[in-house]
Amino acid sequence: MLRQRVRALRNKIRTAKQAFEVKWSKPDPKAIGHYYDKTTDQYLAAYGPIFQAVRPIDADGYIGYLAECMGIRSGMKLLDAGCGVCGVAVPLAQKTGAMIHGVTVSNAQVDHARKYITAHHLDEQVQVQAGNFESLAQLFAPDTFDAVYFMESLGYARDLKAVLKSAVAVLRPGGFIFIKDFYKKPLLKPEQKKNQQEIVYLTLKEYLYTIYDVCEVLSAAGKAGLSIEQINTPGYHADFEGGCLFEFQNPEHTAYLRAGTLPYLVAEILEIKLKKRID
Ligand SMILES: C[S@@+](CC[C@H](N)C(=O)[O-])C[C@H]1O[C@@H](n2cnc3c(N)ncnc32)[C@H](O)[C@@H]1O
Helix, strand or coil, X not given: CHHHHHHHHHHHXXXXXXXXXXXXXXXXXXXXXXXXXXXXXXXXXXXXXXXXXXXXXXXXXXXXXXXXXXXXXXXXXXXXXXXXXCCCHHHHHHHHCCEEEEEECCHHHHHHHHHHHHHXXXXXXXXXXXXXXXXXXXXXXXXXXXXXXXXXXXXXXXXHHHHHHHHHHCEEEXXXXXXXXXXXXXXXXXXXXXXXXXXXXXXXXXXXXXXXXXXXXXXXXXXXXEEEEEEECCCCCCECHHHHHHHHHCCXXXXXXXXXXXXXXXXXXXXXXXXXXXX
């Protein structure tokens, strides 16, 4: 009798565990590629070429701001990891004279990006290719880049340490990684935490995107051979229009507007600069 009850309880726990894992499982790069192949036109319609849910209204000023935060100079070799349609790479190359290579998992984005690069006469300075930032060493030689940046793309990593290690492999010693992303805001009340968990879940389900805890990223960075150089909150007034418009026009996405109805923020944007350690 007791043995039967223990077995039933074990089965219940296993089923609950499986349901939890299915609910929170992170999609693979192929699924993310399909998602962007299907939705890139809608993103362009709502966001313009920069697919970032938090940024200032003035796109040109924003690129100047990013160039300054990262310390980009003419001739530097940069990797845009998760480059979208090169909405950042093109104006950043134009403004700074840097050489930029973009990688995205979406073939549709590569096609858009190539046209965008050519339209700006930047074929010599900006290149783009389909590829997975989990395995950059398969695409580029070691020590190729002065910097690798992730603009609202690192949340697609299934394994943070693996992705950061992959970036470190193609970064020269002393080179840096810049990450602009959303992180869970530390909240105190159980009701707030419940709402945060709902938004985090919706973001994963609808956008396939993981909102990490910043400690997870910093811990993975340490294990990947990086040291922390700087952590900032953005130095601009954020504009939310692109994200809102996108969800109005694509109602199967709800996380952004749902988060906007709460009287407090459940996520915060941070800019993190990490340096490759010279061991
Ligand atoms: C929200 S968009 C941001 C695009 C771009 N950084 C920008 O600021 O416009 C996220 C990008 O990450 C890319 N991405 C997601 N997972 C990836 C992976 N494993 N390897 C390379 N790119 C990836 C997507 O294809 C998409 O281009």
